Amino acid sequence: xxxxxxxxxxxxxxxxxxxxxxxxxxxxxxxxxxxxxxxxxxxxxxxxxxxxxxxxxxxxxxxxxxxxxxxxxxxxxxxxxxxxxxxxxxxxxxxxxxxxxxxxxxxxxxxxxxxxxxxxxxxxxxxxxxxxxxxxxxxxxxxxxxxxxxxxxxxxxxxxxxxxxxxxxxxxxxxxxxxxxxxxxxxxxx
Amino acid sequence: xxxxxxxxxxxxxxxxxxxxxxxxxxxxxxxxxxxxxxxxxxxxxxxxxxxxxxxxxxxxxxxxxxxxxxxxxxxxxxxxxxxxxxxxxxxxxxxxxxxxxxxxxxxxxxxxxxxxxxxxxxxxxxxxxxxxxxxxxxxxxxxxxxxxxxxxxxxxxxxxxxxxxxxxxxxxxxxxxxxxxxxxxxxxxxxxxxxxxxxxxxxxxxxxxxxxxxxxxxxxxxxxxxxxxxxxxxxxxxxxxxxxxxxxxxxxxxxxxxxxxxxxxxxxxxxxxxxxxxxxxxxxxxxxxxxxxxxxxxxxxxxxxxxxxxxxxxxxxxxxxxxxxxxxxxxxxxxxxxxxxxxxxxxxxxxxxxxxxxxxxxxxxxxxxxxxxxxxxxxxxxxxxxxxxxxxxxxxxxxxxxxxxxxxxxxxxxxxxxxxxxxxxxxxxxxxxxxxxxxxxxxxxxxxxxxxxxxxxxxxxxxxxxxxxxxxxxxxxxxxxxxxxxxxxxxxxxxxxxxxxxxxxxxxxxxxxxxxxxxxxxxxxxxxxxxxxxxxxxxxxxxxxxxxxxxxxxxxxx
Numbered sequence: 001x002x003x004x005x006x007x008x009x010x011x012x013x014x015x016x017x018x019x020x021x022x023x024x025x026x027x028x029x030x031x032x033x034x035x036x037x038x039x040x041x042x043x044x045x046x047x048x049x050x051x052x053x054x055x056x057x058x059x060x061x062x063x064x065x066x067x068x069x070x071x072x073x074x075x076x077x078x079x080x081x082x083x084x085x086x087x088x089x090x091x092x093x094x095x096x097x098x099x100x101x102x103x104x105x106x107x108x109x110x111x112x113x114x115x116x117x118x119x120x121x122x123x124x125x126x127x128x129x130x131x132x133x134x135x136x137x138x139x140x141x142x143x144x145x146x147x148x149x150x151x152x153x154x155x156x157x158x159x160x161x162x163x164x165x166x167x168x169x170x171x172x173x174x175x176x177x178x179x180x181x182x183x184x185x186x187x188x189x190x
Numbered sequence: 191x192x193x194x195x196x197x198x199x200x201x202x203x204x205x206x207x208x209x210x211x212x213x214x215x216x217x218x219x220x221x222x223x224x225x226x227x228x229x230x231x232x233x234x235x236x237x238x239x240x241x242x243x244x245x246x247x248x249x250x251x252x253x254x255x256x257x258x259x260x261x262x263x264x265x266x267x268x269x270x271x272x273x274x275x276x277x278x279x280x281x282x283x284x285x286x287x288x289x290x291x292x293x294x295x296x297x298x299x300x301x302x303x304x305x306x307x308x309x310x311x312x313x314x315x316x317x318x319x320x321x322x323x324x325x326x327x328x329x330x331x332x333x334x335x336x337x338x339x340x341x342x343x344x345x346x347x348x349x350x351x352x353x354x355x356x357x358x359x360x361x362x363x364x365x366x367x368x369x370x371x372x373x374x375x376x377x378x379x380x381x382x383x384x385x386x387x388x389x390x391x392x393x394x395x396x397x398x399x400x401x402x403x404x405x406x407x408x409x410x411x412x413x414x415x416x417x418x419x420x421x422x423x424x425x426x427x428x429x430x431x432x433x434x435x436x437x438x439x440x441x442x443x444x445x446x447x448x449x450x451x452x453x454x455x456x457x458x459x460x461x462x463x464x465x466x467x468x469x470x471x472x473x474x475x476x477x478x479x480x481x482x483x484x485x486x487x488x489x490x491x492x493x494x495x496x497x498x499x500x501x502x503x504x505x506x507x508x509x510x511x512x513x514x515x516x517x518x519x520x521x522x523x524x525x526x527x528x529x530x531x532x533x534x535x536x537x538x539x540x541x542x543x544x545x546x547x548x549x550x551x552x553x554x555x556x557x558x559x560x561x562x563x564x565x566x567x568x569x570x571x572x573x574x575x576x577x578x579x580x581x582x583x584x585x586x587x588x589x590x591x592x593x594x595x596x597x598x599x600x601x602x603x604x605x606x607x608x609x610x611x612x613x614x615x616x617x618x619x620x621x622x623x624x625x626x627x628x629x630x631x632x633x634x635x636x637x638x639x640x641x642x643x644x645x646x647x648x649x650x651x652x653x654x655x656x657x658x659x660x661x662x663x664x665x666x667x668x669x670x671x672x673x674x675x676x677x678x679x680x681x682x683x684x685x686x687x688x689x690x691x692x693x694x695x696x697x698x699x700x701x702x703x704x705x706x707x708x709x710x711x712x713x714x715x716x717x718x719x720x721x722x723x724x725x726x727x728x729x730x731x732x733x734x735x736x737x738x739x740x741x742x743x744x745x746x747x748x
Binding site for chain 2: 011
């Protein structure tokens with residue numbers, strides 16, 4: 001709805017996004033609980049400490065992409081579409097590096113370490129948890145990528161600042177989840 | 191007579207249109223009122239289907255050693271009955287009313303995200319149809335299985351591939367999962383609408399109690415429904431990709447599913463029941479001609495129930511051997527939740543006390559609700575005592591208990607709500623005489639069936655058995671239980687006739703047939719697409735009282 005409305009209307013997208021984030025958080029929560037519950041209960045290897053290594057590069061890229069997406073959203077708010085598009089593009093690149101590292105890790109685990117979802121309880125809880133997060137990264141990259149395309153074609157305008165901000169909230173959430181996954185899977189779980 | 195300027199009724203503009211154009215309008219609509227009506231109507235259709243399933247089961251159980259149904263069909267029927275009633279009757283009707291009423295009650299044009307709303311409805315409907323497609327997909331098509339037979343809570347590992355081959359369980363899994371996506375979307379929508387789109391003067395402390403209840407359950411839904419979806423994803427991974435979440439052979443847990451399911455499943459009961467409390471809190475004051483007693487305590491009790499219900503789930507699991515500490519915790523938290531619920535009962539009784547009560551059909555249903563819900567609550571507290579539960583878990587006592595909650599509590603309030611808001615949605619009154627027949631037959635039939643059902647449970651009759659031997663002393667109780675079914679069926683039939691007749695020939699309702707006080711009665715019946723021509727400024731909890739009695743506004747008394 002366009003038009004003046006009253007002040008509340010500006011907030012409905014935000015409240016909606018917070019609601020989505022709560023729902024997504026409780027979705028992730030169950031996968032995290034399952035991972036914690038089955039920690040160390042695998043009947044045989046490969047075990048996490050044998051095959052997992054800290055994804056340092058991906059983590060750095062993903063966490064710093066929170067900063068770039070924030071800069072992109074703010075640039076649009078100040079009316080600078082070009083700069084906004086550039087920052088969003090940087091965000092997409094950083095997110096893609098993260099995904100590439102995950103893909104490489106999975107390739108290594110599956111083909112060299114012979115760890116699949118059916119190998120043991122570690123595989124059972126590892127792939128769905130990390131994969132659920134990665135699928136959220138993909139969804140975020142699609143949204144951010146669309147924003148970049150719109151910025152390039154001139155379809156993105158200052159009027160859309162709030163929507164881009166909502167995408168950035170989602171992206172911050174995906175980053176926050178990664179911190180939890182990193183702690184649970186790669187730090188505590190190892 | 192309207193207290194506000196009357197907008198042009200949309201029916202006059204659209205008089206000369208074909209039925210196909212009308213159908214098209216309903217399919218493409220994003221209007222919260224039409225979606226709300228479609229939610230409630232499809233919920234009632236599923237109610238009839240699931241009711242027919244229950245009738246078949248009761249015929250089978252009417253007497254020992256009957257063979258009306260083969261055992262595997264009986265298992266399918268109780269699974270489909272439970273799943274349908276919870277996910278495709280309770281949820282859509284409750285959220286359908288939320289859809290219809292929330293924007294009208296808070297003075298908004300529509301929900302915050304109308305297209306998300308339409309998406310939620312259609313994906314819910316698809317889920318319901320997918321579930322029931324499992325029946326006809328049955329033996330005819332190779333590999334598509336038949337109706338699921340795993341019970342409505344589909345305990346893993348029994349619902350895993352090793353114990354339930356074929357695709358029937360996947361119909362259960364996917365249809366409920368899909369419908370859940372729509373429910374979460376609708377819950378987000380209602381929260382955003384209530385928090386950000388209230389009309390001028392409609393502060394949170396002036397929200398109608400129904401809006402408070404639907405806000406509470408929508409918030410709860412965000413916390414409890416995704417865990418069920420997560421567990422269903424895990425079950426799907428177990429069944430198709432060889433994961434071991436619930437596979438005890440590989441070290442997986444046989445109890446974990448129960449925790450995840452009931453973390454959803456128990457709060458879900460309150461998600462269904464709290465809006466029922468909301469209906470009662472709207473209807474009882476209007477038909478007692480008094481302000482609701484203790485608005486603040488009712489709101490506080492609503493939110494308290496919502497919060498405490500998140501920590502009661504494992505009282506469904508006393509018999510799995512959780513240990514004394516957990517048993518005590520979940521027993522006590524379950525008893526604790528009876529406190530705010532009891533407060534509510536006193537609120538309603540105190541509202542009626544000293545009022546000029548009009549026993550119209552909505553009020554009749556509310557009065558029966560008060561008595562029946564009290565019974566349901568008391569058996570609930572009995573079952574929260576772990577040793578008592580060890581004795582009666584999975585018996586017909588439990589079945590009787592939760593049917594008292596969900597029919598004696600929820601369905602009675604839903605009927606009250608339909609009789610109360612039908613005039614607003616259609617512009618015509620539901621017939622009072624047929625309504626009374628509906629009420630009395632239903633209240634008698636319900637109590638014959640479900641009061642009686644407690645007793646075979648106490649005598650040790652387990653649930654989910656398709657027949658039983660003759661020497662257990664259960665036969666007379668089962669026969670009486672079954673004899674209540676035709677009474678309820680006739681009552682529902684009368685209700686259906688009443689709806690059809692009233693839609694054609696019912697007395698015109700006018701804007702405000704009950705002389706009520708909440709905002710939805712300020713606009714026409716049915717309301718125009720835009721709801722209000724000018725949104726009234728609210729200055730108390732009873733905005734229409736203020737408009738009707740400008741000399742004696744409510745505000746100073748609150």
